Amino acid sequence: MCTVLCEKCALLFCKFKLRFRNICKEIAHEIAEFFSQLAECTCLSRTPPRRRQRSASDHLLLPLLKTGDHALVLNEECFEALNDLAASVYADLQEAAALYYLYLSHCLESPLPASFMEPLLSLLFSPHPDVQKTTCLSLVNLLVKRNVCEELAFEMGVLPPLLEMVQAGDPGARCHACACVTMLASSESNSDALVSEGVIPLLVLAKSFDPQVQQNAAWVLLNLTQSVRSRRVLCRAGAVPVLVVLLQCADSRVQFYGCSALLHLAADPEHHARLLHIGERYLLRALLTLMASPVSKNACQACKCLEMLCRNVAVQDQLLELDCVRPLKTLLSSPVLQCVQSALTLLSALATHPAFHEVLVSEGVCDLMGPMLRRHGSSCDVILHSCAIVLSLGGSCLGRQALMESECLPGLLQALVSPGTPVEALIRLTSCLHRLMSFEALQSHLSIMMTSEEVLRLVKSSGPNGNLQLTYNCIAILSTLQMNGQVIGLLRPHYRLLMGIIVSFFKNQELKFQHLGITALCNLIQDADFRAVLSGSELETEVLRLSERTEETRQLLSLTGIPPASPQEP
DSSP states (O other), rough: OSSOHHHHHHHHHHHHHHHOOOHHHHHHHHHHHHHHHHOOTTTOOOOOOHHHHHHHHHHHHIIIIOOHHHHHHOSHHHHHHHHHHOSSSHHHHOOOOOHHHHHHHHOOOOOOOOGGGHHHHHHHOOOOOHHHHHHHHHHHHHHHSSOOOOOHHHTTTTTTHHHHHHHOOOOHHHHHHHHHHHHHHHGGGGHHIIIIIIIHHHHHHHHHHHHOOOOOHHHHHHHTSSSSSHHHHHTTTTTHHHHHHHOOOOOHHHHHHHHHHHHHHSSGGGGGHHHHTTTTHHHHHHHHHHTOOHHHHHHHHHHHHHHHHHHHHHHHHHHHHHOHHHHHHHHHHHOOOHHHHHHHHHHHTTTSSHHHHHHHHHHHHHHHHHHHHHHHHTOOOHHHHHHHHHHHTTTSSSHHHHHHHHHHHHHHHHHHHHOOOHHHHHHHHHHHHHHHHHHHHHHHHHHHHHHHEEEEEEEETTTTTSOHHHHHHHHOOOOOSSOOOHHHHHGGGGGHHHOOOOHHHHSSSSSHHHHHHHHHHHHHHHHHHHHHHHTTTHHHHHHHHHHTTTTTHHHHGGGOOOOOOOOOOO
C-alpha cells in the first residue's frame, strides 16, 4: 500500500485540515457565547437561599465569637460554607466570608488548599467596598506568610480584580491591592504574564486624567521597582517614558512616586541606557526642573536620582552644559536639612569632575558652604560631603584660592569645635584639614586662622581615651602648624599633655604612629619652652630608647636635636 500522498492529495488534506480547524474555532466561540448569555439570566442562578447562607455564616463564625475556638478545619464542609457565602448577593454574608479569610490569614501556618482560592476570588469581585478591602488584606497576609504562592494566585486570576481596585476601589482596598500586585511581581514565573496583564494596564492608568487613579497607579509602579526582577520587567514593558512624564504632573505626590521609581531604576547601571535614551536630555531637564520644586521631598529625590545618573561620565558633561549648579545653590541655602544633604551629595559627585571646579568657583559655591556649615555643622552627612567637595577643590590652584577667600574654611573650623559634631564626622573633618595643610598656601592660611578654641579641641580629641584614628589626625594637624608666635602661644598650655600623647605613639607598634610622633616632636621642639619641659622627662627617655631600634628612626630623631644615647661600656 502506498504511504506517500501525491501533491494533489496532500493539498486536499491541508485544505481540509484548515477548514476543520476554523469550524472548531467557530463552534467553540458559539458555545462560549451561549454559556455567557445563559449566565447573565437569573432564572438558572444557583445562589442558595438566605437561610442556608446564614446557617453557613453561623457555622463558620459562631465558634470563633462565642467559644474562642481557634482550631482551623479546612475540610469540604468549610469550603462549601465559604463558597455559599461568597456567592451571596447580601453584603453582610459576604463580609462574614471575608472576615473568616482574614482570620485564616492570621492563624494559618500551612499552605492554603488551592480550592479555597475560589471563594476568595469571588469575594475580590464583590461590589461591596468593605468586602473587597477585607479580602484584599487577607490576600496580602497570605502572600506575605507564604500560605499562598504567587504563581497560584496569578493563575487563579486575582490580577484583574486587583487592577480594578487600584483604579476605582475604596482607599483601603486600593492600598492593599497595590501591595498584592507588588507581591505578585516578585515571582519570576509571573514576570512575562505580568507585563501584558499587569504592567501595561498600570502604565495606561498612570496616564489617566483622574488624579486619584493616576496617583494609585504611580504608587504601584513605585512598589514594583523595589526588586531587580520587577525593574527589568518594567523597563521591558516601556515604563521609563511614562515615569519621566510623571515628573511634570501637577500632583506633587505623583511627582514623588515617579521620581522615586526612576531613582530605583537609576541605581542599576544596566538601565541607564534606557533612562538616557529619551531625546534632548529630557530626563535630565525634568529632574533639574523638579529640583526647584517647593516640595522638599521632591527636590531631594530629584537630587538623588541625578547623583545616581552622574556616575556616568557622559551625564556629568551633559549636566555641566545644562547649568545644574544654580538650582543646587538654592538647595544649599535651604533651612531644610534633607535638602542640604541631597544637594551636597550631588555636588560631591560632580566635584570629582575637574571640569566642574571652575563652575563651582565662579558660581560662589564656596561662599555658600560657610553659612551652611554653621547652620548644619552637627550633621554627619553634611560634614562628610562638605569635606569631599573641599578636597576636590583643593586639588586645583583655582580651588585653593577660592577656599582661602571664602567662608568655607571658617565653617569647617566652626564644625570642628561644635559640641554636637559626631566622632565619625570629626575623623573625616580632621583628615580633610590635615590634607589641606599639605598645600603650603593653605598651611599658612589655616595656621593664622587657628584660635585657642580650635587648638583646645584638637588637643582634647587626641586624648588617650579617644578614637585612635581621630587622635592620629589631630596630632597630624598640630604637627604641621607653622610655629609662629601665635601658634606657640596657643600650644604652650598643652605641652605636657602633648608629650604624653607622643610617648604613646612611640610605644605603638605601627610605624606610622612612631613617625608621626617624631614629626610632631620636631615641630614642637622649635620652642625653647618645650625643650625645657622635655629635659629629663619620660618623652626624652623614650626618644633615646627609640633611637636604638632602627637606622631609619635614628635618622628621623636626629632632626629633633636630642643627642642619641651613648653606647654602654661592657
